Amino acid sequence: MNKTHVLLTGASGTVGFEALKQLLEKGIYQVTVFDKKSKATIEKFAPFKDQITIIYGDISNPLNLESILNIDAVIHLAAIIPPLADEMPELAHKVNTVGTQNLIAQLEKESPNAFFMYSSSISVYGDRIENPFIHVGDPLIPSEGDAYAETKIAAEKALLNSQLNWTIFRLAAIMGNHKMSKLMFHQPLNTALEIATPRDTARAFVNGIERENTLSKQIFNLGGGETCRISYEHFLERSFAIFGLGELDFPKHAFADKNFHCGYYADGDALEKIVNFREDTLEDYFSMEAEKVSSLKKAAACIFKKPIKWYLLKQSEPYDAYKAQDKKQMQHYFN
Numbered sequence: 427m428n429k430t431h432v433l434l435t436g437a438s439g440t441v442g443f444e445a446l447k448q449l450l451e452k453g454i455y456q457v458t459v460f461d462k463k464s465k466a467t468i469e470k471f472a473p474f475k476d477q478i479t480i481i482y483g484d485i486s487n488p489l490n491l492e493s494i495l496n497i498d499a500v501i502h503l504a505a506i507i508p509p510l511a512d513e514m515p516e517l518a519h520k521v522n523t524v525g526t527q528n529l530i531a532q533l534e535k536e537s538p539n540a541f542f543m544y545s546s547s548i549s550v551y552g553d554r555i556e557n558p559f560i561h562v563g564d565p566l567i568p569s570e571g572d573a574y575a576e577t578k579i580a581a582e583k584a585l586l587n588s589q590l591n592w593t594i595f596r597l598a599a600i601m602g603n604h605k606m607s608k609l610m611f612h613q614p615l616n617t618a619l620e621i622a623t624p625r626d627t628a629r630a631f632v633n634g635i636e637r638e639n640t641l642s643k644q645i646f647n648l649g650g651g652e653t654c655r656i657s658y659e660h661f662l663e664r665s666f667a668i669f670g671l672g673e674l675d676f677p678k679h680a681f682a683d684k685n686f687h688c689g690y691y692a693d694g695d696a697l698e699k700i701v702n703f704r705e706d707t708l709e710d711y712f713s714m715e716a717e718k719v720s721s722l723k724k725a726a727a728c729i730f731k732k733p734i735k736w737y738l739l740k741q742s743e744p745y746d747a748y749k750a751q752d753k754k755q756m757q758h759y760f761n
């Protein structure tokens with residue numbers, strides 16, 4: 427019997443690379459990866475090149491998808507994520523929405539029985555500061571100006587209207603491997619945060635391949651569960667301590683009060699029951715982060731913590747708006 431043929435898009439990404447390793451570890455799949463060609467992707471795939479088929483291309487160009495054939499299951503992770511998605515909303519639309527539509531069309535044509543697993547995002551629910559317990563059926567009201575969330579909602583719709591069999595996982599805050607960016611100031615400190623590690627997230631997709639019948643035509647919230655919940659303020663405090671950056675002592679108005687996303691997934695256990703993906707807790711996450719920081723790096727960060735934090739603060743758009751007393755921007759970020 428032929429092996430189940432799995433297509434993994436965005437295989438070099440944070441979640442994608444974990445999924446690639448796990449798929450290969452299972453040893454029961456024929457794996458094709460689709461990703462954009464770059465020095466980084468070539469290097470990442472090099473150790474696996476004898477075990478996988480690699481298709482390089484731009485997902486927003488249908489011609490680049492024509493060699494995707496005879497697929498049984500798809501894990502679709504290729505996307506432009508924030509902060510780039512916020513800076514280049516048109517590109518995000520092209521890759522995230524049009525790219526997903528192109529992939530659906532190619533599969534409908536050449537692999538009509540493929541099971542399509544899509545990675546959506548918690549951002550589709552918008553600002554949940556007032557009402558942090560989230561259910562799948564809640565209204566999708568992205569935060570003002572959140573182009574990324576709009577691209578994910580449109581891609582979900584394309585899948586719902588497709589001829590394929592599908593499932594959608596709306597990913598919570600995936601923590602690990604992401605750089606600190608100006609995004610850190612967009613999130614209000616009192617945000618209820620539920621994280622998931624990249625490897626747990628990947629496991630949900632990989633295990634999902636064998637659970638097609640149960641997952642079919644349903645949407646799930648994917649988060650690490652109760653052991654992965656924390657306030658954003660505490661999360662940052664712990665992270666700063668690990669990096670050697672000391673206290674979280676930013677001035678008032680450095681962080682926004684509203685117009686971001688995140689919350690606790692009240693119905694997140696439903697997915698866990700089906701695909702059994704949770705292994706990591708918040709403490710595991712913090713231990714993994716601590717292992718990545720060498721004592722030398724930590725000592726250096728400790729010495730330079732003031733200028734580092736000054737540099738970070740310089741990237742805060744809420745703080746800029748406050749300093750400039752920009753009424754429109756202040757209304758966007760603050761209550």
Ligand SMILES: O=c1ccn([C@@H]2O[C@H](COP(=O)(O)OP(=O)(O)O[C@H]3O[C@H](CO)[C@H](O)[C@H](O)[C@H]3O)[C@@H](O)[C@H]2O)c(=O)[nH]1
Binds near residue numbers: 504505598
């Ligand atoms: O035009 C593009 C842009 C990106 N990519 C690929 O898409 C992947 C994105 O990986 P990232 O590390 O940037 O993203 P994450 O793994 O953190 O993102 C995952 O989690 C997000 C939610 O947190 C989204 O659901 C996203 O689709 C999903 O891949 C990379 O392989 C990248 O090369 C493309 O193939 N084409």
